[in-house]
Amino acid sequence: MSQQLVALVLIVSQLVWACSPRLPGRAGTGTTGTAALHAEPPNSPPPATAGGTTGCYYVWGTRELPILSQMLQSRLAAADSLIRTSAYAFGEECRHEDGTTTFLTMQTDFRVRIPVDSLTDEAAMGDRIGRVMAQIGSLPVDEVPGSRPGRVEFEFFVGEVQSMRLNIERSRYDTEAPGLEGADLFEHFRAP
Secondary structure, eight states: OHHHHHHHHHHHHHHHHHHSOOOOOOEEOSSSSHHHHTSSOTTOOOOBOTTSOBOEEEEEEEEEOHHHHHHHHHHHHTTOTTOEEEEEEEEEEEEETTSOEEEEEEEEEEEEEEEOSOTTOHHHHHHHHHHHHHHHHTSOGGGSOSSBOOEEEEEEEETTTEEEEEEEEHHHHHHHOTTOOHHHHHHHHSOO
């Protein structure tokens, strides 16, 4: 029985170690502002506790980025004042034994809510995707935390009842979207 218990403990510990993401990224403290998002250099080792051991475990997490959200919102307002957008950092929260946490940003994701006259007007929705992605792509790199490009979640809506969501990975958009516009752009990224 004790050999089975030891084997089980070894398997569980290997699974926990294997499932713990160890991706490089810019660190942040969870507060707002550029300085707070770059509190630790990229790839810095986790903080050590007394005795020299690492005293934290990782949990997926997000942090709203209100300054970046406002920057993008003001850029998009010129084209359409009804578009609503927000930005948030996605990453890992390192929870230390003493109860404190450190947030490690992997990527910045965006939510964009766009009113449309019809959910069947793919040309209009594709044009809006192109305008929004161009604005996101023109944001200053040092204002967009994380080492990965992230994604954009579009919600097109008519009134308060009908809506359609579309998620687009920014790296995929950069690779596949050149030359596409309107309905072709929308259809290309629409889930089958």
